[in-house]
Structure formats: C-alpha cells, structure tokens
Amino acid sequence: MALWEHIRLFGYLVLITGIYNVKAWTYHYNIDINVDWKTARQWCQKNYTDMVAIQNHAEVEHLNQLLPFNKAYYWIGIRKIDGYWTWIGTNKRLDPEAANWAENEPNNKGSGQDCVEIYIKRSKETAKWNDEKCSKKKATVCYLASCSKESCSEHAECVETIGSYKCQCLPGFIGPRFVQCRPIENPQQGFVTCDGDFGVFNFNSSCQFHCGTGFKLEGAQRLRCLASGHWDNALPSCQAVQCLPITDASDGWSMNCTHPLSIHSFNSSCEFKCEEGFELKGSNTTWCDQTGHWTHKPPTCQVVTCNAVFAPANGHLTSADPLGKFSFHSSCNVSCDEGYKFRGKATLTCLSTLVLDGNWSAPSPVCEGRFNSISIKQSSSGQHGSLHCQDPLGKFSYGSLCWLECGAGFTLNGSNFTSCISQGKWSHEFPVCQVVTCNAVLAPANGHLTSADPLGKFSFHSSCNVSCDEGYKFRGKATLTCLTVACDPLETPAKSHLTCADPLGKFSLRSSCNITCEEGYTLRGETTLTCLSDGNWSAPSPVCEARQCSPLIKPSHGTVTCTHPNGQFSFGTVCEVSCQAGFKLHGTPQMECLEMGKWTDTPPFCLAQQCPHLTVPVNGWVNCSHPHSLFSYGSQCFLGCETGFEITGEPGMECSASGNWSQEMPSCAAVRCEPLSLSHLPELGPPPSMNCSHPHGNFSFGSQCMFQCDESQELSGTSQLTCTSSGYWTNSPPSCVAKKMSVGAGMLMYAAVGAASSAGLLLFGGLMFLLMRQFFKKSKKLNDSVSHLAQPFLNH
Numbered sequence: 001m002a003l004w005e006h007i008r009l010f011g012y013l014v015l016i017t018g019i020y021n022v023k024a025w026t027y028h029y030n031i032d033i034n035v036d037w038k039t040a041r042q043w044c045q046k047n048y049t050d051m052v053a054i055q056n057h058a059e060v061e062h063l064n065q066l067l068p069f070n071k072a073y074y075w076i077g078i079r080k081i082d083g084y085w086t087w088i089g090t091n092k093r094l095d096p097e098a099a100n101w102a103e104n105e106p107n108n109k110g111s112g113q114d115c116v117e118i119y120i121k122r123s124k125e126t127a128k129w130n131d132e133k134c135s136k137k138k139a140t141v142c143y144l145a146s147c148s149k150e151s152c153s154e155h156a157e158c159v160e161t162i163g164s165y166k167c168q169c170l171p172g173f174i175g176p177r178f179v180q181c182r183p184i185e186n187p188q189q190g191f192v193t194c195d196g197d198f199g200v201f202n203f204n205s206s207c208q209f210h211c212g213t214g215f216k217l218e219g220a221q222r223l224r225c226l227a228s229g230h231w232d233n234a235l236p237s238c239q240a241v242q243c244l245p246i247t248d249a250s251d252g253w254s255m256n257c258t259h260p261l262s263i264h265s266f267n268s269s270c271e272f273k274c275e276e277g278f279e280l281k282g283s284n285t286t287w288c289d290q291t292g293h294w295t296h297k298p299p300t301c302q303v304v305t306c307n308a309v310f311a312p313a314n315g316h317l318t319s320a321d322p323l324g325k326f327s328f329h330s331s332c333n334v335s336c337d338e339g340y341k342f343r344g345k346a347t348l349t350c351l352s353t354l355v356l357d358g359n360w361s362a363p364s365p366v367c368e369g370r371f372n373s374i375s376i377k378q379s380s381s382g383q384h385g386s387l388h389c390q391d392p393l394g395k396f397s398y399g400s401l402c403w404l405e406c407g408a409g410f411t412l413n414g415s416n417f418t419s420c421i422s423q424g425k426w427s428h429e430f431p432v433c434q435v436v437t438c439n440a441v442l443a444p445a446n447g448h449l450t451s452a453d454p455l456g457k458f459s460f461h462s463s464c465n466v467s468c469d470e471g472y473k474f475r476g477k478a479t480l481t482c483l484t485v486a487c488d489p490l491e492t493p494a495k496s497h498l499t500c501a502d503p504l505g506k507f508s509l510r511s512s513c514n515i516t517c518e519e520g521y522t523l524r525g526e527t528t529l530t531c532l533s534d535g536n537w538s539a540p541s542p543v544c545e546a547r548q549c550s551p552l553i554k555p556s557h558g559t560v561t562c563t564h565p566n567g568q569f570s571f572g573t574v575c576e577v578s579c580q581a582g583f584k585l586h587g588t589p590q591m592e593c594l595e596m597g598k599w600t601d602t603p604p605f606c607l608a609q610q611c612p613h614l615t616v617p618v619n620g621w622v623n624c625s626h627p628h629s630l631f632s633y634g635s636q637c638f639l640g641c642e643t644g645f646e647i648t649g650e651p652g653m654e655c656s657a658s659g660n661w662s663q664e665m666p667s668c669a670a671v672r673c674e675p676l677s678l679s680h681l682p683e684l685g686p687p688p689s690m691n692c693s694h695p696h697g698n699f700s701f702g703s704q705c706m707f708q709c710d711e712s713q714e715l716s717g718t719s720q721l722t723c724t725s726s727g728y729w730t731n732s733p734p735s736c737v738a739k740k741m742s743v744g745a746g747m748l749m750y751a752a753v754g755a756a757s758s759a760g761l762l763l764f765g766g767l768m769f770l771l772m773r774q775f776f777k778k779s780k781k782l783n784d785s786v787s788h789l790a791q792p793f794l795n796h
C-alpha cells in the first residue's frame with residue numbers, strides 16, 4: 001500500500017505546496033502498564049490522534065527503532081470486523097498485499113483472536129504482525145497527526161509524513177494561481193461562451209460552441225480545461241450545412257449553380273434552363289437552405305406542342321413528329337387532291353415560340369377547286385365590251401373578281417361584277433352589253449323613210465334617210481344618226497377617290513360617278529353624280545373636308561400650342577400642353593386629332609406641385625393657407641408654440657415651385673429657467689438636497705424641484721420651486737438652517753414662506769425678499785447668487 005493512500009485515512013486537506021515543519025506526525029507509547037486493545041485505543045484517542053496504523057516499510061522500521069522492547073509487545077490499529085481485517089481509522093479492509101504478518105499468521109489460534117500486535121525488537125520476525133485476543137494486555141503505541149483543518153488552505157490536501165506533513169495542490173492548482181488553458185476565440189460562422197469558477201480559460205472552466213444559421217458544429221460541443229492546462233478536446237469548427245448534390249440533368253434541363261460557401265452547401269443556389277423547344281415545369285431556381293435541403297425539386301422540361309393540324313378539304317396531310325405528335329420540330333406536309341389547287345404554304349413546322357396565333361410556321365393551307373374558264377370566255381366573247389378581272393390566286397380561280405366594261409353605244413345588262421366563289425362557281429350570272437336604242441323615227445307625211453341599222457333597229461349607229469314624195473320639198477336634214485351625249489370630264493376632288501360606271505362611254509349620257517373621301521375626311525355635297533341628257537352633271541362636284549375633333553381648351557395654369565395642317569382642330573392637328581412653373585402636368589402632354597375625329601388621349605391637366613404634408617409639432621400648432629390644394633405650391637404655413645414653449649427657428653414656411661418647403665419644420669422647445677444649483681451658497685450652511693422632475697427638459701417650463709434638509713436642519717424658504725411659462729422660477733431657492741434658531745426669525749421666515757407659496761405670491765414677493773434679506777444679514781452675508789436668482793421674481 002502506498003503512503004499516499006494511507007494518508008487519505010486521516011482525511012485531512014491542505015493548501016500550500018512545499019513542506020512546512022510546523023508540526024510533526026509523532027509517535028507516543030506507554031509501556032508502564034499493559035492494557036487490552038480497547039483500553040489502548042481509548043488512551044490513544046484521548047491523548048493523541050489514534051492507534052498507530054502501519055503501512056510502509058520505512059514506518060515499520062522507524063517504529064522498531066523508536067519503541068523500547070516490551071515482552072507483551074504492542075497493539076496496533078487493525079481489527080477483525082465482520083470476518084475481515086480492517087484499518088480502524090478508515091474502516092477500510094486490509095489489502096492482503098499490504099499485510100505484514102509473521103510466518104503462519106494470522107492463525108486464528110483458539111477463538112476471538114480479533115486484534116493485532118506488532119513484534120517490536122523481537123529476536124525473530126521483528127516488526128511483523130500477529131493476531132491476538134483483544135482482551136490480552138499489551139503496551140500501547142499511538143500517533144499524533146500533524147495535519148489539521150488549518151494546516152493547508154482550499155484546493156490543497158494535507159499529506160502526513162513521518163514527523164511532518166506537506167500541503168499538496170489539488171490537480172488544476174499551482175500555489176495561489178490556477179492552471180490556465182489556451183484562450184479560445186469565436187469560431188468562424190459561430191460563437192463560443194466560456195465560464196469557470198476559477199476564471200475563464202482557467203482550470204475547470206468550460207466553453208460551449210454554437211454555430212450560425214446554416215452551419216453545423218464539427219467536433220465536441222463543449223471543451224473543459226484540464227488540470228494539465230490542456231483542453232479535453234480539439235477545437236471544433238462550424239461547417240456549412242450540406243445539401244445532397246442535384247442528380248444530373250435527365251429531363252433535358254441544364255443548370256448553373258453558384259456556391260458562395262462551399263459546393264452543394266448552405267446558400268448554394270442553382271438556376272435551371274430547358275433546351276429550346278421545351279417548356280420548364282416547376283421552379284427554375286433552387287436554394288440550399290439552412291436545414292440542408294433544397295428548396296425546390298429540379299424541374300421537368302416538356303416539349304412545346306402546337307395545335308393539331310387537320311388535312312384541308314380536298315387535300316391530305318402527312319406529318320413527321322420526331323419529339324411527339326404536333327410537337328416542337330414536327331413538320332406537316334399538305335397536298336391537294338387531283339383538280340384542286342393549293343393556297344398557302346405546303347409545309348408547316350412547329351416552332352418553339354408563338355408566331356401569329358399559334359406556333360406553326362405558317363397558317364394552315366387550303367385546297368380550292370379549279371375554275372373552268374371556258375364558259376366565261378364564251379360569255380365575254382361579245383365585241384361590245386371588255387372584260388376586266390382581278391385574279392389573286394390565278395386566272396378565274398377562287399377569289400377572282402370580274403367586271404365587264406361596255407363600249408360606246410352599249411349599256412350593261414345584269415350585275416356589274418361577279419366573283420369566283422368556292423367549288424368553281426360564279427357569284428352572279430355573267431352580264432352582257434346591250435346596244436343603246438333611239439326613239440323610233442316615222443316617215444313624215446308626203447315622204448318616206450329608209451333606214452340602215454347595223455346594230456339593231458333604231459339603235460346606236462343606225463341612220464335614217466328621209467325623201468319627199470314627188471311635188472314636195474324637203475325641210476330639215478335628210479339624214480339622222482343615233483349618237484351619244486357627253487358631259488364635261490369630272491376632276492377628282494382633293495383627298496377623294498372617283499369611280500365611274502360609263503355605260504355609253506367615258507363621262508357620257510348615263511355615266512354615273514361615285515366620290516368617296518380618304519380616311520379622316522368627310523364629304524360635303526352629293527356622293528353620286530350622273531351625266532344627264534342635256535350634257536350636264538346632276539350636281540356640282542362635292543369636296544372632302546378634314547374631320548373635326550372637339551376644340552381643346554387650355555387647362556388652368558397651363559398653355560396649349562397647336563399646329564393645324566388641315567384646319568382648326570381637324571384630322572392631323574397636333575397640340576402640346578405645358579404647365580406653368582409650380583404646376584405639374586398629369587396625363588400625356590402631346591395630343592393628335594385622329595381620322596375618326598377623336599383625340600389620341602384625354603386632355604392633360606396641371607396640378608400644383610405637392611410638398612410633403614406637414615405634421616403639427618409637439619406642443620405647437622400650425623396655421624396654413626392653401627391657394628391651390630393642400631400642402632402644395634404656394635401653400636404657406638405659420639408655426640406657433642403653446643404657452644411655455646418657444647419656437648426654434650423661423651415660424652413661416654412656404655411650398656416652393658419645386659415642391660419643397662422653404663425650410664425644415666421648426667419645433668417647440670420648452671422655455672428654459674435658470675439652472676438651479678445649491679452648491680454655490682456656502683455661507684448659508686449645508687445646502688438642502690434637491691429633487692427635480694423635468695417633464696420638458698432640464699430646468700425648463702414645468703420643471704419642479706423639491707428641497708429637503710437633513711434632520712438637524714430645517715428649511716428656510718419654500719420647499720418647492722416650479723419653472724413658469726415665462727422662464728422664471730416661482731420663488732428663490734431655500735436654504736437649511738439649524739433648528740435652534742431664534743423663535744422670532746423662524747416664525748417670521750415661516751410666515752413669509754407660507755404666504756409666498758399661496759396665491760398671494762406676487763404681492764408678498766417683495767416682502768419676503770426683504771425678510772429673507774434681514775434674516776440672512778442677521779446670520780451671515782447674503783450671497784450674490786441668491787439675489788440674482790430672486791431678481792426675476794421680484795421684477796414681476
């Protein structure tokens with residue numbers, strides 16, 4: 001058994017390093033009288049610490065030297081308790097290895113051999129142990145411990161040594177200091193909190209680590225400073241929380257990620273994109289959040305689809321669909337049945353973006369019937385007219401529009417146009433040109449008539465020859481020809497279109513002309529003019545006048561400038577509105593009169609520039625005038641303050657043309673009184689204690705100060721002062737005077753103060769001042785500052 005362990009037996013604690021030979025662990029014996037074990041122990045406990053407890057060889061040796069020989073030998077502090085050998089001091093069982101039994105001992109010879117003796121100075125087996133009956137009588141050996149409660153201080157253990165003791169520091173302590181560990185700093189992206197009973201970073205202190213949002217701690221969360229001056233764990237660190245890597249593009253998307261902290265970790269974000277022709281379904285971004293999860297799943301990319309295309313009537317359709325029916329990159333080919341003609345594009349491609357009203361590269365084509373032009377050729381074969389056609393899709397095809405123009409002397413019979421509609425049919429029966437006929441001419445009396453009618457009886461180009469009978473003479477023209485009447489050529493009025501139907505020749509009898517105005521113009525006069533038989537037109541030529549818009553009225557506080565290319569406020573007129581200084585234009589400044597006589601916009605208007613709304617300052621009021629509108633250009637405001645407050649700055653403000661106030665809003669500050677300080681009244685004895693409240697600022701309007709003297713003194717003057725709205729205190733400050741002052745002066749003072757604090761304050765002010773003056777004169781000279789403070793009050 002080690003010496004160390006034995007020392008614990010005594011349970012004494014210690015403080016200081018080193019060995020102090022203050023007291024010794026000493027041995028004491030009694031061989032004058034041999035006693036039983038129990039008596040021996042009682043003697044030791046009474047006079048010393050306890051019976052000797054032996055544990056190491058040096059000690060045994062020492063005892064063997066020190067003690068005189070006694071035939072009965074000596075008792076030591078070991079006993080059998082519950083069948084085990086036990087150190088009585090600690091009640092600990094004897095470690096067999098530490099035992100020092102003589103040969104063949106303990107032999108338990110007989111019964112009740114429950115105590116132990118030591119053979120001191122025996123010829124054989126000296127200093128060995130032997131078990132004996134406790135009632136046997138032997139010499140006594142005791143020890144006196146050196147360690148006591150006071151031997152060492154806290155954090156040290158008192159260690160008994162032979163003839164001495166030492167104080168041994170507990171782990172973690174070095175003399176009066178503490179073992180220190182290396183200081184710890186906040187980890188990146190986290191923080192640490194440390195504490196310890198013996199000081200931060202000292203022995204037994206501990207540090208707890210925490211990480212910021214999105215970071216997790218790698219390593220121990222808590223570190224403890226060991227007695228060795230080392231931390232019990234390696235420094236941890238804060239690592240960004242990781243998200244699982246996004247599995248690679250499968251649905252045709254690609255991504256672009258940024259990793260501000262580290263790859264696939266907190267705050268990493270990715271942007272997804274689909275290939276051309278694919279539409280992104282889901283979120284196009286995702287973010288690795290503080291819990292290590294992506295905020296959004298990767299999207300899917302869906303192929304763009306086009307509307308279904310069907311084969312046109314009389315045609316058929318073939319399609320190629322590499323990415324799905326009628327999807328991006330699909331192409332459709334349309335062909336027409338025999339006898340039908342194609343209109344439009346033969347091949348359509350499905351695109352990724354919208355064109356026209358769908359994604360197809362072109363509108364669906366159609367197949368239309370061919371028209372057999374033979375019949376119309378036959379119908380139009382008459383020599384008296386010419387056929388005119390517009391053929392957008394080919395001669396006499398779907399959409400063709402034809403009209404017949406008759407030559408001079410012929411009029412149109414039938415519809416004046418026909419168009420080729422579906423399935424090769426004409427919309428109207430084809431017209432014909434009919435010869436103009438003149439009134440029938442009869443042979444005169446006594447004459448006869450012969451006629452030549454190349455185009456029909458009494459028709460255009462017919463001529464009649466009259467001859468008189470024998471004996472009759474001819475008067476008039478012998479030959480009449482059937483002719484056509486012509487009117488003056490019509491001129492196209494400005495800004496108009498003229499279309500005429502001329503059944504008998506250009507601008508001839510029965511010619512009828514239609515006048516239409518261009519967009520933006522209205523017609524004044526007749527729309528249709530007809531060539532009459534007298535060679536005049538049925539009405540004068542009309543004119544086209546520009547359409548009128550409603551006249552623009554100048555907005556208030558603004559001006560309008562216009563250009564009128566076609567007349568006042570007419571089609572083409574452009575007006576520009578601007579506002580006067582201080583006013584802002586609302587609406588579109590420029591307006592134009594359109595074809596239909598409407599302005600492009602509603603007229604703008606001018607509103608005064610707005611200044612910020614003013615709010616009434618605390619303890620003040622504002623009075624404003626607003627010539628235009630609330631807090632706008634030209635508004636003027638005046639600020640005033642309530643009683644007891646004064647304005648800081650100029651009272652007047654104006655809203656400028658630029659919408660700013662001429663100055664910052666001033667404020668109302670409480671009127672200030674002279675600051676009170678009692679320390680400068682030394683002659684008046686100890687100043688009273690002062691307790692002030694300042695509702696509006698230090699020593700300002702409304703401030704109230706209370707005065708109090710200590711117990712041996714009493715107040716001379718008022719106990720309360722208030723700062724008035726005019727900036728003066730209601731009274732002069734009081735002072736403290738000894739309680740034992742002459743009754744006359746005290747009474748006087750009391751009366752004056754009482755009066756002054758009542759409504760009669762002003763009247764009594766002068767009197768009080770005089771009284772105070774007298775009183776102060778009596779005791780000591782009146783201080784300057786008192787009279788100064790009292791002065792404003794007296795002036796009232």
Ligand SMILES: *[C@@H]1O[C@H](CO)[C@@H](O)[C@H](O)[C@H]1NC(C)=O
Pocket residue numbers: 197204
């Ligand atoms: C060290 O700290 C532990 C845990 O807080 C405590 O139980 C122990 O008594 C402390 N030691 C000392 C010497 O203060």
Ligand SMILES: *[C@@H]1O[C@H](CO)[C@@H](O)[C@H](O)[C@H]1NC(C)=O
Pocket residue numbers: 256257
């Ligand atoms: C990824 O995004 C960054 C930032 O928006 C951009 O500059 C870069 O061109 C993108 N790269 C690709 C491949 O889209």
Ligand SMILES: *[C@@H]1O[C@H](CO)[C@@H](O)[C@H](O)[C@H]1NC(C)=O
Pocket residue numbers: 214260261267
């Ligand atoms: C993570 O991103 C947020 C938002 O962009 C930013 O405010 C924050 O500072 C970032 N955190 C770190 C540790 O970079």
Ligand SMILES: *[C@@H]1O[C@H](CO)[C@@H](O)[C@H](O)[C@H]1NC(C)=O
Pocket residue numbers: 623624625
């Ligand atoms: C407020 O303004 C009006 C109009 O200017 C004036 O008549 C009135 O006296 C003003 N009030 C005060 C308290 O100044």
Ligand SMILES: *[C@@H]1O[C@H](CO)[C@@H](O)[C@H](O)[C@H]1NC(C)=O
Pocket residue numbers: 691692
């Ligand atoms: C001052 O007066 C206030 C209000 O009466 C009170 O609460 C406070 O305790 C006083 N302070 C002193 C130092 O007398």
